[in-house]
Structure formats: C-alpha cells, structure tokens
Amino acid sequence: MRETFIFKSSSSEETYEMLVSLTPGQERILCGCPAGGHMTLCKHALSLLKGDPSLLLDKGQADTFLDLHHRMPEPWSDMLDQLGDLEKESAKIRAQIKKHKKMIVRKLQGA
Numbered sequence: 001m002r003e004t005f006i007f008k009s010s011s012s013e014e015t016y017e018m019l020v021s022l023t024p025g026q027e028r029i030l031c032g033c034p035a036g037g038h039m040t041l042c043k044h045a046l047s048l049l050k051g052d053p054s055l056l057l058d059k060g061q062a063d064t065f066l067d068l069h070h071r072m073p074e075p076w077s078d079m080l081d082q083l084g085d086l087e088k089e090s091a092k093i094r095a096q097i098k099k100h101k102k103m104i105v106r107k108l109q110g111a
C-alpha cells in the first residue's frame with residue numbers, strides 16, 4: 001500500500017510530499033520537508049505515527065491518512081511511548097537548566 005500526502009510548510013508557502021509505503025515488516029515514510037531530508041523524525045512522519053491528520057494540506061486526505069495510521073504495526077506505539085517518556089524527561093531537565101542559569105545570573109548580579 002502506497003500513498004502520498006501533502007503538507008504545507010508552517011513558515012512559508014512551500015508544500016511537502018510525504019510518501020508512505022506499507023509492506024508488512026517494511027514500513028517506509030519518506031518526507032520531502034527539510035527535516036525529513038536529514039534523517040530526522042519530522043513532525044509530518046510523527047503525525048502519521050500518532051494518527052493526527054491536522055497538518056494535512058488537503059483535509060480530504062484525512063480518512064486515508066488515519067487508515068494508514070491504523071495499519072502501522074504495533075512496535076510503533078511502544079516506540080512512541082518511549083519517545084513520550086524521553087520528551088517528558090527532557091522537558092524536566094530543560095526546566096532545571098533554566099532554573100540553574102537563573103541562579104547563576106542572580107549570583108553574577110550580586111542578588
């Protein structure tokens with residue numbers, strides 16, 4: 001099963017094509033956006049894994065998009081759960097860094 005989805009850039013008028021090919025044991029998502037071209041998990045590929053069609057340019061593609069999402073095999077949901085956990089940890093650490101930097105600035109300013 002192969003489908004192409006179109007997304008609009010959030011920062012320009014550019015559009016990006018994402019090719020999804022689902023062969024059992026060989027799932028491929030290739031996105032033409034700048035992040036997708038650099039072996040980065042872009043928000044478009046992530047939106048398919050999460051089943052969120054809100055970024056699609058043509059909302060008429062939403063049903064097909066969700067159908068493909070449901071055809072993605074199970075390991076993806078485990079991987080997404082792990083990603084979610086790591087993102088939560090990362091947010092916690094970022095907050096600690098921010099707090100620590102503020103403390104350093106306060107000391108530098110003699111407060």
Ligand SMILES: [Zn+2]
Pocket residue numbers: 016018031032033034035036042043044045
């Ligand atoms: Zn992308």
